Amino acid sequence: MAVGGTPVFVAAGGGILGAVEALRLEPALTPVATPRAAQVLLVVGEQRPSDRIALARIHAQLVEPRATVWWRTDRLSGFDLGTRAPESVSDAAAFISAQATQSDAEAILLDDAPPNPWEGIGPHGQGGKGMMGGTPYGRPMAMTSDDLRDGLSLDAYTATFGPYLTQWPPGLIMETTLQGDVIQSARIVEAPLAQDVLAATPHLELARLLRLLELPALAERLVRAALANPSRAATGLARAVRWTGVLSAIPAGLGRDERGGDVRSRMAGRLHALAAGRPAEPAAPGDVAAMLAGLEWHEAALVLASFSIDDLRRAIVSPAVRMAKDAA
Amino acid sequence: MSLAAFPFLAFFLTLGAVLAVVLDAVARSALAGAPAGRYLAGPLRQAAMRLSGQLVTTEAPDRANWRLAPGWYGALAAAGLAVVPFDEGLALVQLPTSIVLWGAVEALVVVVVFLHGWSPNAPFPLIGAYRYVATGLPVMLPSMFVLIGAALPARSLDVLAIVESQREMWNVVRQPLGLLLLLIVGLSLTLRGPMDYADSADLAGGSSAEDSGPARAMWQAARLAMLVAFSAMAATVFLGGYLGPLLPGPLWLALKTALVLVLMVAATHLLPRMPVSRMVTFLWVVLLPVSFLHLLAAGLVAL
Amino acid sequence: MTDALFTGLSALALYAGWRVFRVDSMVRASFWLMISFIAVGGIGILLSAPYIGVATVFMMAVEMTVMVIFMVMFMMNPAGLNPMMMVHQHRFSIGAGVVAFAGMTAATLLTDLPSNPVAAGKAVVHDLGIELLGDSMLIFETAGVTLLATMVAAVVLSARTGRFGDAVEGSVPPGLEPGGTPAGRVPEKSGGHHHGSHGDGRSDHAHHHEGHDHDGGGHDHAGDKEKHA
Numbered sequence: 001m002a003v004g005g006t007p008v009f010v011a012a013g014g015g016i017l018g019a020v021e022a023l024r025l026e027p028a029l030t031p032v033a034t035p036r037a038a039q040v041l042l043v044v045g046e047q048r049p050s051d052r053i054a055l056a057r058i059h060a061q062l063v064e065p066r067a068t069v070w071w072r073t074d075r076l077s078g079f080d081l082g083t084r085a086p087e088s089v090s091d092a093a094a095f096i097s098a099q100a101t102q103s104d105a106e107a108i109l110l111d112d113a114p115p116n117p118w119e120g121i122g123p124h125g126q127g128g129k130g131m132m133g134g135t136p137y138g139r140p141m142a143m144t145s146d147d148l149r150d151g152l153s154l155d156a157y158t159a160t161f162g163p164y165l166t167q168w169p170p171g172l173i174m175e176t177t178l179q180g181d182v183i184q185s186a187r188i189v190e191a192p193l194a195q196d197v198l199a200a201t202p203h204l205e206l207a208r209l210l211r212l213l214e215l216p217a218l219a220e221r222l223v224r225a226a227l228a229n230p231s232r233a234a235t236g237l238a239r240a241v242r243w244t245g246v247l248s249a250i251p252a253g254l255g256r257d258e259r260g261g262d263v264r265s266r267m268a269g270r271l272h273a274l275a276a277g278r279p280a281e282p283a284a285p286g287d288v289a290a291m292l293a294g295l296e297w298h299e300a301a302l303v304l305a306s307f308s309i310d311d312l313r314r315a316i317v318s319p320a321v322r323m324a325k326d327a328a
Numbered sequence: 329m330s331l332a333a334f335p336f337l338a339f340f341l342t343l344g345a346v347l348a349v350v351l352d353a354v355a356r357s358a359l360a361g362a363p364a365g366r367y368l369a370g371p372l373r374q375a376a377m378r379l380s381g382q383l384v385t386t387e388a389p390d391r392a393n394w395r396l397a398p399g400w401y402g403a404l405a406a407a408g409l410a411v412v413p414f415d416e417g418l419a420l421v422q423l424p425t426s427i428v429l430w431g432a433v434e435a436l437v438v439v440v441v442f443l444h445g446w447s448p449n450a451p452f453p454l455i456g457a458y459r460y461v462a463t464g465l466p467v468m469l470p471s472m473f474v475l476i477g478a479a480l481p482a483r484s485l486d487v488l489a490i491v492e493s494q495r496e497m498w499n500v501v502r503q504p505l506g507l508l509l510l511l512i513v514g515l516s517l518t519l520r521g522p523m524d525y526a527d528s529a530d531l532a533g534g535s536s537a538e539d540s541g542p543a544r545a546m547w548q549a550a551r552l553a554m555l556v557a558f559s560a561m562a563a564t565v566f567l568g569g570y571l572g573p574l575l576p577g578p579l580w581l582a583l584k585t586a587l588v589l590v591l592m593v594a595a596t597h598l599l600p601r602m603p604v605s606r607m608v609t610f611l612w613v614v615l616l617p618v619s620f621l622h623l624l625a626a627g628l629v630a631l
Numbered sequence: 632m633t634d635a636l637f638t639g640l641s642a643l644a645l646y647a648g649w650r651v652f653r654v655d656s657m658v659r660a661s662f663w664l665m666i667s668f669i670a671v672g673g674i675g676i677l678l679s680a681p682y683i684g685v686a687t688v689f690m691m692a693v694e695m696t697v698m699v700i701f702m703v704m705f706m707m708n709p710a711g712l713n714p715m716m717m718v719h720q721h722r723f724s725i726g727a728g729v730v731a732f733a734g735m736t737a738a739t740l741l742t743d744l745p746s747n748p749v750a751a752g753k754a755v756v757h758d759l760g761i762e763l764l765g766d767s768m769l770i771f772e773t774a775g776v777t778l779l780a781t782m783v784a785a786v787v788l789s790a791r792t793g794r795f796g797d798a799v800e801g802s803v804p805p806g807l808e809p810g811g812t813p814a815g816r817v818p819e820k821s822g823g824h825h826h827g828s829h830g831d832g833r834s835d836h837a838h839h840h841e842g843h844d845h846d847g848g849g850h851d852h853a854g855d856k857e858k859h860a
Contacts, residue, residue, distance in 0.1 A: 217359035
């Protein structure tokens, strides 16, 4: 459901998630979940240089006229588009909204061409045997493989998701093999980025879960409470969230961590923390990629959102960091 | 066929959609603790902006189905509303089996939403489409039981007769469970809140994740049209439709439709959405037997 | 009016039926078939068979959706990204088509069809119900519920999370007397008295999922199943 203002796709980096929540509430802006619905690409927070290809891809998916705005971050080298917004939240919102109406469109940075040519080999041209196999445009055709759940052989599809997926922790990149919407296997390519203090309040952690449970209005109320005073005990708010039945909507035993807690118990812990006005207990996710295997996409998103970003970062040592350590 | 019903149909679709937007804004602002104005101006302004916006396409989509899906969805809403009588004998399409026609509309909604998710040739829309079929098909069964249950007191599959059978007592009094089950069906038909498996938040908009410009605006408008058609149908089947004292029939139907709209909007914003596997289990293991028992009870009462 | 509708719907049914064999995707083919059936349903309504006409529409909608979902799940190239041949055994199909068309046309043209138009106010739906079911309503309903129960039971028994526990764990059905030998077929994995050389099936499976080697792992596993069978 849309909220008033200029539709903006927020590509969030590190140390910014709490500030982004404040920006989202500005009436001049409407945060959207897909670049197809956005007029402005808003790049915020500390960016990894390696993510500029992903950023360019999102930029290419914007509706014309494209506009890029950078907020509380510098332009990435190799991505010389757009302007910098003022630091303060309200000034930034007005600035971004004004950018949407400017007429000079930005050109896309990537070639609008398939990564590989169509091969045209074999009886039907896709390069495989008969109608199966082959790699048209360099992408392998989906082929059947065993399903984790019921032993059927279904088409598996492998793709890399992240780092700007709005429903995942910012910066997380995963290569997942999907059969339908069930994750057969996941490999973490990049760990999520560290975020600001506000993002770790129980309010915002619950708000992220509530959005995944299709309760955006209640999530917004939590964000407003956090921006007003993040350390005040919000007993009534915790009760209101509980009354929607969110805890019973989550299956028991989903996403068990090393201490035996599941998504439901972690969410209940956050609700207790919210009612008591203190931060939530940390959890130990263990092997995150292994935990996601066999889960349906929505369940996997809930599992990721049920951990604090710090917990996830502790559990996932970034492959790049690991390599650097091995080298040292 | 009664062409005099046509202006009512157009009127219902337009006003109902506006009312739905207003109700959504009011519910959001009440829950979020912010003035309603911004939620009200937003959708209208964006719809206007999108209609003039660029239509972006994906690689190798099924263009015909992608572009036609919002139109089909809206057409199904209109077809569903066409069998709703606005007053005694005033329905656009009059068939001895008009309630079955509504059932066919429900089944075709599953097809249209699937096509809308399948045709962009992209992962998130396709997952949304899969999910919608997985939940949409088991929702069809309780829906059929509920509609047959509502037709039992009338001993007819004609919506006109179903309304007339409620002169003494509304169906919601005879079969309170039926309205509840039908509301679940309605949430699924209109992709809302706890049954929004096609356009869900965890898929960045699911079946409409690749929609841009006018296509996006059309799809959202079609969803609202389906919401109005469903609410009018639920009001007709369970709340006595155009029946009521003093006021003219169409006005009674409008008031009752608005009441169902309020219930739908409240459910959208107050109920969480379960993960799809939990919902599918719930639908097959709980809702299907419950609706079966409901039909049995309705049948015994009707005897 | 009726004649024009009949001609239009017949033309749509024929065109959609022809498209079924010309498109290069199973999804498109299924939905063209659905459109063809919907047109036939419309003709049914024109022929004063309102129930059968409308029921055709919703039954075909649900059936085609199920068909599409299974094809997208099971078939390579379901979406039409790659070319797909929708027709096989050309000569045989053409022959069969010609013979079937000739036979049905002959049957239609040569049969002396009775002509008794339905009166406008006749309760056709009611009469159809009596004609189809009549006294056998109870039998029909019982058979229907039994079939449904059978289908549910078949799914429950064949699911990996089945009646006797997780299928991967080599589960055994309970004994005929308490503590007795398991009833029914003895699974190889836990039986242990034959096929010992294949080792533990579970470890094979674990290898498959940890290795991320989908093609290789998949083939290994399929082969393993055959050996056991």
